Each structure stands twice: as C-alpha cells, then as structure tokens.
Amino acid sequence: MxxxxxxxxxxxxxxxxxxxxxVEAHGRWHRHALLLPPWREWAQVAWHPRAGQGGPHLYRPPYGGHSPLTRLLARLHGRQIALWDVESRDWTDRPARELAAQTLARTRPGSVILLHDGPQVTPELLDALLTGLRERGLSPVTLNALRPHRIGLREGWTRLRGSYGG
Known part of the structure; x- marks a missing residue:
C-alpha cells in the first residue's frame, strides 16, 4: 500500500x-523511481505500513520502476523488492470477465498477479480470478509463502513487454 x-x-x-x-509497501508516493531525487527515493523505500513491527519487509516499486539506486536503498532498509509476473490490466476499461480470462491464461503456479486498489472493476475481477484459480487447482498465498528468485534483464524485459505490450 x-x-x-x-x-x-x-x-x-x-x-x-x-x-x-x-500488507507490504508500495512507497510513500506513487512515483516512478527515475522521477525521484536520491533523497526522496530513500524516503520512498524507507516507508512501510508496518513500520516498527520487525521482520524483512517487501517493497514493490511503483510501476515496477527502478533507478540505479533502488536495490541498494532497499537492501540498506532491510527490504526485498517484490515484483509480479502477471499484470491484470485492471486499469484499462475492459470488462472483468475479459480481464480474468487474459490474466488466467498467463498465470502459472507461483505467479504473482498484479491488481490495483482503485479501479472499479477490480473487486469483480478478483472474484473471477479466485474462481478461475480454484477451478485450475491453484490457491492464492501470501508473498512470504513463495520462494523468492532473482530475474535477469531478459526476463524483466519480457515481463514488461507482456504486462504493457498487448
């Protein structure tokens, strides 16, 4: 959040x-890291909705965007970067049923599906996704239940193109 x-x-x-x-951090402001001077990105990464509650916290940079400093700042704050591999596109004007079908087609075991808290279609889309996941024998879990893994530049680029390119 x-x-x-x-x-x-x-x-x-x-x-x-x-x-x-x-509940994990999405930043103090919803600004791409490349649009923040380093001291603001420091504050962006430092903020967390559970500040003071210990444990490693996750940080999902707005837009998934990184500056050259993002990962270093996250490490200095004891954060891990959390990204997604399936973009629901709930920010578009498409109907929930269509978005759910497209999202489920790209979802694999261990996928992280990106949804947003603002679009009106998101609650209906979430219901359709949960039903579709259950029908496929998949269950939603927290990010802490997934095994983290690094992605390289090629996989990152492929994910970015898949998220926003079509």
Missing amino acids: TAPACHAHPEALRALHAAGHQ
Whole structure:
C-alpha cells in the first residue's frame, strides 16, 4: 500500500491485518523511481505500513520502476523488492470477465498477479480470478509463502513487454 492509501483508509488496513493478509509497501508516493531525487527515493523505500513491527519487509516499486539506486536503498532498509509476473490490466476499461480470462491464461503456479486498489472493476475481477484459480487447482498465498528468485534483464524485459505490450 502507498502511504496516502494507508492514511486515507486506516480501518481497511486494520481489517486486512486482522484477516491475515500480508500488507507490504508500495512507497510513500506513487512515483516512478527515475522521477525521484536520491533523497526522496530513500524516503520512498524507507516507508512501510508496518513500520516498527520487525521482520524483512517487501517493497514493490511503483510501476515496477527502478533507478540505479533502488536495490541498494532497499537492501540498506532491510527490504526485498517484490515484483509480479502477471499484470491484470485492471486499469484499462475492459470488462472483468475479459480481464480474468487474459490474466488466467498467463498465470502459472507461483505467479504473482498484479491488481490495483482503485479501479472499479477490480473487486469483480478478483472474484473471477479466485474462481478461475480454484477451478485450475491453484490457491492464492501470501508473498512470504513463495520462494523468492532473482530475474535477469531478459526476463524483466519480457515481463514488461507482456504486462504493457498487448
């Protein structure tokens, strides 16, 4: 979650925690790392909705964007970068059923599906995705339940093109 979302909806944040969901940082501001001077990126990476609660925390940079400093700053703050491999495209004007079919077609065991908290289609899309995952014998899990792995430049580029290119 971003800092403004946490401040605007503290009851939702408490409810997510109470329900056992993993809530991680998406930055203080929803700004691409390349648009931030280093001291602002430092603050961007440092912020976390569970500040002071210990443990390694995850950070998903807005837009998945990195500057040359992003990974170093994350490491200095004890954060791990968390990205996705399937973009739901819930920010488009397509109907939930169409988005769900396209998202499920790209989903594999261990996939991380990117959804957003603003679009009106997202709750309906989430319901369709959960149904589709169950039909395929897959279950949603928290990011902590997945084995982290590094991706190289080629895989990163392929993911980026797959997310936004079509």
